[in-house]
Amino acid sequence: MSLLSETFLLLRKDLLLELRRRDSLLTMFFFGTLLLFVFHFSFDLPPDKVAEMTPALLWLAFLFTGTLGLAQLFNAERENHCLDALLLSPLDRGALFLAKTSFNLILMVLVEIVVIPLFWILFNLNSWNLLPQLFLVTFLGTVGFCVLGTIMAAITLKARARELLLPLILFPLMIPIILATIRCMENVLRTGELGDALPWLRLLLGFDVIFLTLGVLIFDWVIES
């Protein structure tokens, strides 16, 4: 069985379990929405500050929401020692990494599809025509978050205070992604195009490709040690 078919098998299983339990998606969705309302009532942004401030607020919501999802990423494997059952099998550990990353990415994208338009409405952003570019930037940032987050979630899997440890080691490593995504979004909101933010977009792409490759290569060591 190839890496991709193993990935698909595991992803299918994770989606089926999520469809039955719905705990990760619902928690992430409600938490993300709640944060937007908190930001909405806390900040009264002047129009000239909107482009500067909103990307950071939006990414703050994604970071917290995504971390909530990452903390539950291996819940199904913790039950009944199912992770041991997977590690006992001839499964390529890279497939486990790709499946968990894809699963988390699907959850995050579903949450973003609801949260971003809601954010636009709450903060009276009229630039609806910019949404496709912003979705592209957000997607690349989310891929980076999920790739790195899956590696860190696996590293902290057996730690006692994993829910506390995960953001502590993940957030500093996320700085390049957050910075690049926020700069790209800010540029799009200010000028209506990516233009000057292209180097940041390249950084984002490079980060995604490097960590995705690294994850596939080192995940056996990460998950088995």
Next chain:
Amino acid sequence: MRLSIDKLSKAYGFLWALRDIHLELQSGQLVALLGPNGAGKTTLLKLFAGLILPTAGSIQLDGATFAPGALDLRRKVGLLSPADHLYENLTVSENLRFFASLYRRRHSPAALVQTLESVNLGPRRDDYVANLSSGMKCRLSIAKWQLLQPELLLLDEPYGVLDGSGVDLLEGFLRAHCAGGGVVIMASHHVSRVLQLCSHALILHQGRLTFNEAKQQPWPSFDRAFSEFLPHGGS
């Protein structure tokens, strides 16, 4: 199939869980792994299963060394841990299909149903595993390893959750597995049951292999070793 263990040791920090284990096992052997609590039985099973790495020494299966990345070897090893290693929110048949795909074993739906019937879980095939009792989960684990057909089957205390017919089912499966050329290593505290079934016994004590013999009738050397290390054990 040939399993060779050479100078196998495992330490957790400064604590040696296993020291210098040497062992050779051949096809068809059903091995009882005995010893008091904390003797290192589960650690040894986990090493055989490749779930933990040895601190020193090696495990070879048919001449190939167990190492991280030796994925083809993993298809040859199974670990039956009663009521474990099953997804609670998948149904009985979904669990079997998932693990069969993971081990690249192709089975027709009819074969899957037949396997479930053989462990008396046919009528429960669409039930979630979460709704099964511990004994039924153990029966499902038996069905799982019947389908996956590993060459080396490891069992960690399988008797605790099974009723009488479940025990008969398990023992029938293990005998058939050995008759087919497989090797079974079973850690258990149900000494009398295991001794009836096994062809070979190992006793671990404080991380060292203190007894390693094929079964005899009578077996005075086993009685001596057993009474020395398990003075209060039931037999």
